[in-house]
Structure formats: structure tokens, C-alpha cells
């Protein structure tokens with residue numbers, strides 16, 4: 001076939017049947033779209049449709065069934081030839097569905113030409129995965145992981161000619177351990193079916209494997225980690241599904257399967273946690289001490305309740321109203337362009353993430369990684385109801401805007417939210433603002449900082465000489481004088497790290513810019529959806 005400069009072909013334009021009518025169908029490689037237009041003079045109800053070629057899922061030759069043959073004017077014609085194009089249809093609230101359209105014509109050669117052209121176009125989409133490794137946690141969320149995968153996801157993968165090796169996990173850490181053994185180069189990506197905990201397992205397997213293969217010691221908090229280029233896809237089947245919701249805009253298995261099929265790629269910041277120069281864990285969504293740590297600890301005993309356990313434990317923890325004393329020292333993320341109080345959110349193709357990544361790379365080139373230690377540390381001592389460090393907005397169905405609505409997925413920074421001791425009523429007002437449009441940082445007892453690293457020690461462990469903040473204390477003697485130490489401490493809380501508890505309370509955290517990649521594209525801009533959740537009735541009551 002004739003080619004345009006750059007190897008592109010001229011548009012393929014034909015008059016094809018769609019339903020009972022003839023349509024002008026165009027496959028335009030240069031504009032990257034398949035369009036079909038009713039050629040009759042425009043009138044009410046006549047449609048023009050198009051699909052970006054990057055969102056075509058599959059093309060198949062179709063047998064016309066009897067029903068179709070018995071309708072329409074072409075009833076008396078020779079047997080028509082037909083093909084079906086499966087494509088992504090975008091519905092409300094970031095939901096994607098697989099839709100299809102069947103075109104027909106009498107000319108067999110023309111039909112084959114279309115099928116061939118569409119297949120070649122699909123072949124050219126190099127970012128699409130062909131072979132995937134799938135881990136299913138059958139016990140996550142409402143224990144529907146296996147059913148969700150088999151009924152909603154596997155048929156789409158097979159339609160898109162994606163082959164899979166499926167592992168149904170038999171115990172915790174099964175997926176993680178398995179990732180250290182498999183021939184990972186065989187796969188174009190790894191899919192986890194489950195919640196944030198299951199994602200965390202797969203991520204630890206992949207990042208750990210990557211560092212091991214490259215001879216990097218994860219116990220060294222300053223080690224420059226090797227980026228993980230194998231993408232992870234998340235099929236949400238857990239209790240919170242915050243990582244999926246915050247990177248796709250909805251926790252919906254079909255939507256996520258389609259993002260995997262079209263080969264989307266979203267880089268993601270990952271933070272590492274160390275205790276006394278020993279690696280503890282990585283996290284990508286929430287690292288929370290106090291409120292969210294206590295909820296998690298209590299909820300683990302109530303797993304049988306399913307996702308409801310978090311509401312039950314949330315209510316209990318809210319009533320207990322515990323606060324914790326400790327010291328936080330952090331390094332502000334000076335390279336990051338945004339701030340946590342920005343009105344603009346991280347959206348598909350976010351320029352703040354791109355620019356911040358470049359700034360950070362520039363800094364590392366000119367000053368090296370060790371120079372970071374000499375940069376300014378801010379130290380804050382106080383009594384806190386919650387300390388939340390979030391790498392992303394942490395939007396989820398319970399809170400569609402999340403814990404930090406303006407946090408970025410891939411800017412090399414985390415938002416550190418400090419909620420100081422306040423009344424139960426004030427804390428409730430703060431919580432409720434996670435569910436409506438009001439600013440949850442606009443309280444005197446809430447502070448938020450964009451950071452690239454931080455350390456924490458609880459008051460209980462502060463006297464321990466080996467604690468990480470003692471080192472911080474010696475070096476940065478400045479403490480916040482507005483919030484003096486109080487002696488009425490209760491006990492330590494627990495850290496909630498992407499939904500898993502940590503054993504140590506004294507920790508050292510560092511954000512690694514874009515350490516890994518997801519099959520996602522961030523949240524797409526869509527004004528219709530922003531208005532989808534309005535002021536909650538609870539807030540109106542307060």
C-alpha cells in the first residue's frame with residue numbers, strides 16, 4: 001500500500017454499512033483515529049463518532065447472524081461481509097467499558113482490507129502488553145477476587161489476545177516470594193487482583209527483585225534505587241483500593257482491565273522506610289501514625305467483616321480520641337513545583353510531575369545524593385491525633401478527593417499532614433471535609449508540608465540513643481516552641497503502611513521519584529465528574 005512520509009499510510013475511507021444505513025468510515029493513522037459519519041445532510045439525531053486508535057481493543061471478522069440478515073434493505077443482497085471493532089467507551093466518573101461496532105459491506109476484499117489495516121494498527125501499539133503474570137488474592141475485600149478476574153477481566157484479556165500465567169495466592173507473601181523466583185523477563189507486566197495490601201506485596205517483590213539483581217543493598221537508606229520498568233496493573237478487589245482509585249479515578253475492575261490492555265503507563269513515586277539502618281518497607285499511598293494506624297490495628301482482628309471493618313474500627317478509634325507525642329523532622333521538597341494547598345490537582349500528563357522530576361534529576365547531577373543530608377531540616381515536636389504522609393492524594397470511594405487532594409503521583413515528594421491534638425468535634429469537622437469540597441487543611445490544628453524525606457520518633461522511644469531522631473536532634477537543635485512537650489503520654493501507636501502495620505515506631509522515610517510504573521494514565525480531566533460529589537449532608541448539619 002502507498003505510504004506517506006514517516007511510514008504512515010493515507011487515510012482509508014470507505015462507505016460501509018452500520019445497522020441499516022451506510023456510513024462514511026475513515027481510518028486515519030496520522031490523526032490516530034477511527035471515525036464513522038452519517039453522510040446524509042445533518043439533521044437532529046444524526047451522529048458522528050470516533051475512537052482514538054490507541055483505544056481500540058480488538059478487531060474480529062464477524063458472521064452476520066440471521067436476525068441481522070432479515071432486517072434492512074440489503075436482505076435481498078448477496079451475503080455481506082462484516083467485521084467488529086471493540087473499543088473503549090468512556091462513561092461517567094472515569095468508568096471505561098468495552099463497546100463494539102460492526103461494519104459490513106458486500107465486497108469481501110474491502111472487508112478484509114479493513115480488518116488487515118486495523119490489525120496492523122493494533123500491532124503497531126508497542127506499549128501494549130502481550131504476556132502478563134497475574135496474582136489473585138482470593139481473600140481480599142469481599143473475597144470476590146477470583147470471580148472478578150474470571151468473569152470480568154479474563155474475557156477482555158483474551159479478546160485483546162493477551163496471554164496470562166495466573167497464580168492464585170495460598171498465603172500472605174506468596175506473590176512477593178514468587179516474584180523473586182520467576183523468569184520475570186518473560187512478561188510485559190504483572191497484574192495484582194486484590195487491595196492495596198496485595199499491590200504492596202507485588203510491588204515489594206518487583207522492587208526487591210530489581211535491587212537484588214542489580215546488587216543494591218536495600219538496608220542502606222541512601223542507596224540510589226534502580227527503577228522498576230515492569231508495569232503493575234491493579235484489578236481492584238480489596239477493601240479500600242485507594243491506589244487504584246487515585247491513579248485511575250475509579251475502583252472498577254473492567255476499567256482497570258482496559259487500562260492494562262491499551263498499555264497505559266503512569267510513573268509512581270515510592271517511599272522507603274528504614275529503622276536503625278535496616279530496611280522496613282516501601283509504600284505508595286498512606287503511611288499513617290495515630291488515627292489510621294489505630295484503625296488498621298483494630299480492624300485486623302475483624303477481617304471477617306470485610307471492608308466494613310474499617311468503618312467499625314474508624315468509629316471506635318474516633319471515639320477513643322487518642323493522641324501521641326513525638327518529634328518529626330523533615331526536609332521540604334524544594335524541587336517540587338506545586339504545594340499541598342494548590343487548587344490544581346495531579347491529572348493525566350501532569351506537567352508538575354514532569355517538571356519536578358527534571359528539577360530533581362538536575363539537582364542530583366550537580367550536587368549528588370549525599371549533598372541532600374546538608375539541606376535544611378525542619379523539626380516539629382508535639383501531640384498529634386494523626387501523622388499522615390501520603391505519596392498520592394489517597395482518593396478512594398470513602399473520600400473521592402483523598403487525604404491530600406493536590407498531592408502528585410510522580411513528583412518525587414510526599415505530603416506530610418500533621419493533625420494536632422484538638423477536640424473530638426474539631427476532629428470530626430476535619431474528617432468530614434474529606435468527603436466534600438471544603439479545604440481540610442484550613443484548620444489551626446492541621447499543618448501540611450510537601451517533603452522529600454522525614455523522620456519520626458515517638459516520645460516513648462526518644463530517650464533511646466539509637467533512635468533516628470536523636471541524630472536529627474543533635475544536628476538540628478531547633479524545636480518548635482509553640483507546642484511544648486507534655487508529660488501525659490499514653491502509649492505508642494502503630495504505623496499504617498499501605499494497609500500493613502509496621503513493628504517499629506521510630507522510622508526514617510525517603511521519597512524515590514518515579515521508582516515504578518503502573519498500567520494507568522492518572523486521572524483524566526473531566527469537569528462533569530468533578531461536580532459528581534456535592535456537599536455531604538453531615539457537613540451541612542455541623
Ligand SMILES: CCCCCCCCCCCCC/C=C/[C@@H](O)[C@H](COP(=O)(O)O)NC(=O)CCCCCCCCCCCCCCC
Nearest residue numbers: 195196197238239240241242286310314318399431498499
Ligand atoms: C464522618 C465521615 C468521615 C470519613 C472520612 C474518610 C476519610 C477516608 C480517607 C481514607 C484514606 C485511605 C488511605 C488508604 C489506605 C489503604 O492503603 C489501606 C489499605 O487498603 P486495603 O484494605 O485495600 O488493602 N486502608 C486503610 O488503611 C483503611 C483506612 C480506613 C479509613 C476509614 C475511615 C473511616 C472513618 C470513620 C470515622 C467515623 C467518625 C464517625 C463519628 C460520628
Ligand SMILES: Nc1ncnc2c1ncn2[C@@H]1O[C@H](COP(=O)(O)OP(=O)(O)O)[C@@H](O)[C@H]1O
Nearest residue numbers: 140141169170171172194195196197198238239
Ligand atoms: N492467599 C492468601 N491468604 C491470606 N492472606 C493473603 C493471601 N494472599 C494475599 N494475602 C495478604 O492479604 C493481605 C490483604 O490483602 P488485600 O488484597 O489488600 O485485601 P484487603 O483490601 O481486604 O486488605 C495482604 O497483606 C496480602 O499479603
Ligand SMILES: [Ca+2]
Nearest residue numbers: 391408411413
Ligand atoms: Ca508524590
